[in-house]
Amino acid sequence: MKPKHSTPAPAARSTQSQWQALKLLFQALSANRLQGMLLGMALACATVVMGALLLGISGWFITSTAIAGLIATSAISFDVFTPSASIRLLALGRTASRYGERVTTHSAALNALVDLRERVFRALASRPAGQAPEQWHLQPARMLLRLTRDxxxxxxxxxRLLVxxxxxxxxxALISLWLAFHHVWLGLAVFVWFMAWGVGIVWWLVRATTAVALAQSRHAEQMRQQALDIAGGQAELVMAGQLPAWQARLNAKQAQVADLEVALQRRDAMAAAAWQTLHSLSMAAAVLLAAWLVLNGQMGVANAAFFILMAMAGMEPFAAMRRGAMEWAHTFLAARRLQAPLSSTQTTNAIALPEPAPGLAAQLRGVSVSSRRKELRIANCSFDIARGETVAIVGASGSGKSSLLALMAGELAASEGQVRSSASVALPQQSALFNDTVRANVNLQQLPLSDADIWSALEAAGLRDVIAARPLGLDERLGEGGLGLSKGQARRLSLARMFLANQQFWLLDEPTDGLDADTAGDVLERLAYTLTGKTAVIATHMQREAALAQRLLVIEAGRITQQVVQGTPEFDKVLAKLRDG
Structure with a gap:
């Protein structure tokens, strides 16, 4: 008979996967910060030990002084300097280690989160394991949740857990070892007792709160999404007469989240009550145990005081573990959610494209790109872009214009065929502006530029007078997403950013889309002047933008169906079919 190979049960596989997710999360956190994290843990341990010793030695010193004072000869010969110096040293050491522990642990944790956030962002921006990037682009709220709450x-x-x-x-361990010098079995019993009830309460709290906390997190995410939907579509909901119904659903979801929060707090209160009860029992047991050792001559009275106070101090770290137990479910959920992006080896770096043939800025040969549904976004496209030429790719929305620009920029990989392209700079459809100064938004690459260079770029983009009229000029701070500028001004600022890029190959995606005719005309006039001597590819469906080109490439459903040159009747026919502004 062939031997039967046992396979792990589903529950065992699930548990193994959960621990793998936590292990992966810790590895990601400690990848570049392990030394700082270990130092923080060492300082935390030193703080606890010195605090326990400080309390224990203080009790020993007070008790010994009181006993020595009963006999005159003992009072005279009693050494008060060594223990008092030890107490001062421990007090100073505990203060220093406490401060150092807080600074070191939080610094290591915050720096680790910075590294981790960048790693997760890069993974989500490219292709998380097993998922296409389009899924995340369609769910920005979930992506934001991964980068913040998780x-x-x-x-x-x-x-909250490891430290x-x-x-x-x-x-x-130290308290038990010290007691073991007086009585081995009592030392072992104290260790088992402390670990049993200290870890036991934490374990119970983890088991009791995990399912509730996971449900609360799930409902809170749904509530957040409902609130965003109501805020974004309030006018449409009012018009449809559905706003009260949506608000009722949101209120019901809020009530669910509140009920789950009450359940969590009730379990935490039960754990706190159990901890306080066992703490009191442990203190009573420590007093009885110390008294028994004193009466049997196995421990002095001063050492008994030392032991009782050490036991009191030794219980405090378990209280901190209770907070970690309350956060365990969220930590576990974060580890599970982040497992896919942390396992991803994808990067958002642009693809290194080979240089085209001499005299060309780009070459595409038999290029195809498949979507996540295995549909062709680009199908067998072949064309050349000569240096110094301005070419417009024209077609309806969704025909593949932006995908061709992304291929030439190295931001999109071809499924088939070959792409060769020179280094380029791109102007996307949406102007990406940040909550920062005008100077920082224009000089996004942080090049070593003077203010005169930045003002010159703003002048070329037609934005100098607008910025100069602001009280702080280049130091004027824009709001989130560029608030404080109109759409036309934001587009001009993006153009100024391009003017500073010092690249000869420009990729422009709908450069004047959404602008009024006068603003678009001025932007295109400045753009035409700036493009002199440069290579440009413009993706557009508008006449005013395509008119800048010497050649038009017509794309339909991902295929290049026609190429026409300026000055020919075919060029004029294609141009006439495009939307006028």
């Missing part, structure tokens, strides 16, 4: 929850894996657990284990 990454902030990942911080708890280190600050307190290490401190609790070390303090319990």
């Amino acid at each position: 990454l902030n929850a990942a911080e708890a894996l280190y600050l 307190p657990s290490c401190s609790a284990l070390l303090s319990t």
